[in-house]
Amino acid sequence: MILLVFNEGYLASGGDAAVRVDLTDEAIRLGRMLRTLLPDDGEVAGLLALMLLIDARRRARVSRTGELVTLGEQDRGAWDRDLLAEGQALVQERVAAVARGEAPGRYQLLAAINAVHAAAPSARDTEWWQIVALYDRLVVLDAAPIVRLNRAVAVAEVDGPDVALAEVDRLTAALDGYHAFHATRADLLRRLGRSAESRTAYDRAIGLAGNPAERAYLTRRRDQLAG
Known part of the structure; x- marks a missing residue:
């Protein structure tokens, strides 16, 4: 349900706004609350990381003329570094857990995919082979x-x-x-x-x-x- 709220805000499918910030902010607030209540749940951490890493790109997602800017064309300097750092830290936490033998769930894999995008200094430098490998694992689950x-x-x-x-x-x-x-x-x-x-x-x-x-x-x- 939290992710549905976030997606409704981020995709703004029901209106003229490119992003419903009130919805994305509320979803992240609820995600942080859930993380506090369930600190050992890997999928809760993955969900929060996923939303943070996506929301970090918000300022670069729409041009001054109101046109969508795709990930490959975005100004990465406009990304929110604090949100990226918070999201990346959660992903690294889950990477360590997987190394100890825990199986990653859907949200953790989606967060890891977004972390690969976030780590690349430019679209050209994206490690696409890693993203394909992560999707291969995700397809097994979903x-x-x-x-x-x-x-x-x-x-x-x-x-x-x-x-x-x-x-x-x-x-x-x-x-x-x-x-x-x-x-x-x-x-x-x-x-x-x-x-x-x-x-x-x-x-x-x-x-x-x-x-x-x-x-x-x-x-x-x-x-x-x-x-």
Whole structure:
């Protein structure tokens, strides 16, 4: 429930704001409270770390013109260093626990994925192989289509967009109504030089996008296509 509150605030799917700060702040407050009550619960620590590491990027997530800024394009200097440090410390705590033989749960793996992103000084320096390996472990626990979609994004950076697109296309039946599925396909098709197909996928993503910041970003990317 706490993560649902956080996601509703961070994705702001129900309105025009890019982020509902009141909801994300409340979710983190509840996560810290839960951590105090259950200090030995690894998934509680993972949940709090996950929210902190994501929220640390908040200031860089939307441009001055109100357009979504993707992780790869964000100004990492604008990330909140205090939140990053708090989240990374929790992840390191769980890494030590795993080294002692504890099995990581879903939230711990998601936090670890975000910690890899946070540790990279630039998008180019991201250790994508680590992210793919973490997603491989996560899929064993949760093979939901969205998890597999996110894994495919990382696969594109390791094995190339053609390999990733094949994996994404296998998710069509499950995710056809999800804007991020079509946005991911559009980007992979763009990277493969298949502009007409990419434009169609961008159009579908724009039609399904939940707020103006996402629509503005997707529209710009579509309009930049060759041809």
